[in-house]
Amino acid sequence: MGCAPVLDYWVNICPVDYASQAITYLAQQPQSENQIFHLMNPNPVTSTETTAWDERLGSFVERLPYKEWQARLAQQATTPDHPLFSLRSFFLEPFSEEGLTIPELYTRDKTPIFDCTATLDALKGSGIACHPVNPVLSATYLDYFLHQQMLDAKTYGPIPIAKLRMFLAWQRAIATLRRGFDFEEWKRINIAAEATATST
Numbered sequence: 001m002g003c004a005p006v007l008d009y010w011v012n013i014c015p016v017d018y019a020s021q022a023i024t025y026l027a028q029q030p031q032s033e034n035q036i037f038h039l040m041n042p043n044p045v046t047s048t049e050t051t052a053w054d055e056r057l058g059s060f061v062e063r064l065p066y067k068e069w070q071a072r073l074a075q076q077a078t079t080p081d082h083p084l085f086s087l088r089s090f091f092l093e094p095f096s097e098e099g100l101t102i103p104e105l106y107t108r109d110k111t112p113i114f115d116c117t118a119t120l121d122a123l124k125g126s127g128i129a130c131h132p133v134n135p136v137l138s139a140t141y142l143d144y145f146l147h148q149q150m151l152d153a154k155t156y157g158p159i160p161i162a163k164l165r166m167f168l169a170w171q172r173a174i175a176t177l178r179r180g181f182d183f184e185e186w187k188r189i190n191i192a193a194e195a196t197a198t199s200t
Contacts, residue, residue, distance in 0.1 A: 008046060010111055053135045070101075
């Protein structure tokens with residue numbers, strides 16, 4: 001559709017490696033018996049923040065008020081071959097007494113924040129931590145979606161995609177420096193970054 005709805009909701013990305021490691025560790029602790037652990041990212045961000053990150057990386061997706069986006073969806077997703085046809089009821093049909101759709105029921109002002117303090121306390125000293133949701137993680141997912149053709153590269157264009165991959169290459173270089181300078185690895189990262197930018 002080339003557009004997305006403007007909705008203010010929490011983006012709580014909990015990486016599967018963190019979840020699986022935490023579950024395995026907590027299940028092996030005797031003191032975990034009969035306890036409740038909420039597995040989620042302790043530092044969620046808002047959809048407004050992730051949208052801003054996406055736009056800085058070159059997204060050309062038009063942002064529309066939700067009602068206007070609904071009208072466009074109803075007009076365009078009319079046949080089963082449309083990617084969003086099966087989700088028409090999810091986005092268009094009222095699901096509450098107030099006449100709200102499911103996405104409207106999960107906006108930030110209506111969604112509870114689950115307390116994961118018990119989980120974080122139980123994981124102390126284990127070395128298991130949840131990766132923060134930040135521009136680097138967002139860019140990593142975006143790059144994967146483009147590689148897998150889950151997103152249309154035409155939405156971004158060659159220059160923004162090169163910008164995205166250069167950004168990720170530099171982030172890897174920074175991580176390398178933090179681990180300790182290795183000239184050969186630094187050289188390899190720079191060669192990879194240049195190749196990525198020129199081949200995109």
